[in-house]
Amino acid sequence: MVVGAGLGGLATAARLAAAGHAVTVLEQAEQVGGKLGRYERDGHVFDTGPSLVTMPQVYRDLFAATGARLEDQVDLVRLDPAVAYRFADGTRVDVPGTPGAVPDALEQALGNGSGAEWTALMARAEAMWRISEQPFLRTPLRGAATLARLARSPADVATIAPWQTLRGIGERQLSDVRLRMLLDRYATYSGSDPRRAPAVLATVPYAEQAFGSWYVRGGLHRLALAVGERATRAGAVLRTASRVRRVLVEGGRAAGVELDGGERLPADVVVSGVDASGLYGDLLPPDRRTRGPRRDLASATPSLSGVVLLLALRGRTPGLAHHTVFFPDDYDAEFDAVFGTGPLRGSPRPVPDPTVYVSAPDDPALRPDEDSESWFVLVNAPRHDPERGVDWDEPGLADRYAADLLAVLARRGLDVRARLRWCEVRTPADLGRATGSVGGSIYGSSSNGARAAFLRPANASPVPGLFLVGGSAHPGGGLPLVTLSAEIVAGLVGPA
Structure with a gap:
């Protein structure tokens, strides 16, 4: 049994099904992918999460282990430049996609x-x-x-x-x-x-x-769909719109799950792809064996979150790279605002002058016509925490901040307000509701502190038969590490 059809859950399901296990994947949303999501409106199509593939060898290993070639399933395109950086003083740095060319650039x-x-x-x-x-x-x-x-x-x-x-x-x-x-x-x-x-x-x-920056033609969500297809071809069953209420523990070990509607599904092994804080805090019954992971999660600093603008634009922007990063004048002030540190100690808040990340793929599959663009715009933000931080559900906050971010882009030389057909705003609160990540923390726990990696929940939980996969567990967040976590978990479970 796999809980969560994000990339980690799907990759685990594919590996376990290929190894002979009977696998059912339960996903609370209507579609698979988790944070590797997709949004469509009026012909504009957006990846709503990661927009870059690195370490393609990790996915090649996954597809090979499930009987396919990566390149036969998705169309990988090397990005060049990998990213364009724009600094507050006007300096422009285009980092080449060819490693040997980076120092000269x-x-x-x-x-x-x-x-x-x-x-x-x-x-x-x-x-x-x-x-x-x-x-x-x-x-x-x-x-x-x-x-x-x-x-x-x-x-x-x-x-x-x-x-x-x-x-x-x-x-x-x-x-x-x-x-x-x-x-x-x-x-x-x-x-x-x-x-x-x-x-x-x-x-x-x-x-x-070293391994290149890559894009999946048609959007990175296609990678999640391809991994899901590998799972179903190997015999796994995918059930969407199936929210898990709790993990069942019987005889001292994981014994299955109970859904919101009361349906109980028995299983010899449960693999949780949900946020580790949510698993240990909400889905498991009280158990002295889980005190250690709960203590470690409480000691760790939650990761930052983000505010996303999905921009449907008229016209085309000449010379715009696939990825562009606009740095602020004061980078430290951004981290103080996000984590509530320095002069803002204990008071996280939306960043007034943030780093702005723009993903603008030149991909006909993502726009309604040749005279339009679909942009994913991301800024770092504190997680949703109404009691001790920012309440992203405060009426009007999301729209006000979206307008501020468009003004920031304009000040940095990329004013698209007159070209805007519409703007969809996604806050940390929205991310939390959509994916189950507590407060919308994108990576679960941050890497803040020398011991942070060892506070991250292990893949094998203290409850026999229960395993953790995904960005909130070892070895961490990001598509390649999430995929590696699936390989680790499949190895721990072993063959059927």
Whole structure:
């Protein structure tokens, strides 16, 4: 039994069904995909979650394990440039999709040895990757034992530098503040603050550049559909509009689930793809065995969330990259607002001058005609927390903030207000309701703090027969790690 048809749940179902298990997948929504969602209106089509595929080898492994070739199921397109950066001082940096060309592009845009500094940082990130990929990203989390494996070599510990933050390694190795901002952004890939996230997150830009940045023609939601098809072809049953009320525990182990309508579905194994906080807080009965995970989740900082604008636009924008990032003048002020730190300690709030991420695929499948565009616009935001933070359901807040964000884009040279057919606003509260993520925290727990990775819930729960998959569990958030979590869980369950 798999609860949740996000990418992690679908990938687990595909692997388990291919291994001979009888698998049923239960999804609360009307469609599969979870955060890898899709929205259509008036011929405009949007991915409502991730807009970039990295580490394609992870998906090749998944499809091969379920009897297919990735490239036969989805049309992957390498992005070049991978991303276009725009800084508050007017500097423009287009990062090439070809790894070897990145240092020259940085040097031409920023000068002062930026290309050589980035090369040196990526060399260290590659060493971090070699040390951590197998024992951490592809292996079940086993608390102190996992840490002990990583600590066997003093040289490896020095390379990983668990005492150092991503901001710290950037300040040590990158002299240009704009280049440090570019590095800091990768903390947000795990919903984190670069001032508190570990230096090992430098492996994220390394992996992105080493393995390429890719787009799925027709939208990334097609990746979820393709994985779902692999599951059903292997014999799995997908049931949408089926909300799970609780996980059944009988005889000391997971024994199935009960749906909202009271239907009870027995199972030898339950794999939960829902937010770990929701699983341990709402779906499981009180149990002394789950005190540890509940305590760790309470100790961890929840990940950031986001506000999304889906913009249906008339006309075309010349020279616009697939992905464009507009940085603010004060990046630290953004993280203070999102996490309620620094001068805003304990008072998170919508960011008045945020980094703005624009995904504008040049894909005919996503627009009603050639004289139109469909943009996904994202800004970092505090999660929905009416009691201690931001109440995103406050009347008028979403619309006011959407207007503010369009004005921010205009100030940064991309004014589309006169071209706007309509704008759909998605807040952290909306994300929480749609996907079950508590407060709309995109990645469950953040990577803030040296111990954050070891506070993340393990794939094997303390309740026998219950496993966790997806971005809120080990090894973390983001499409490739979610897919790796499915591989780990399938290995833990074993063949039928």
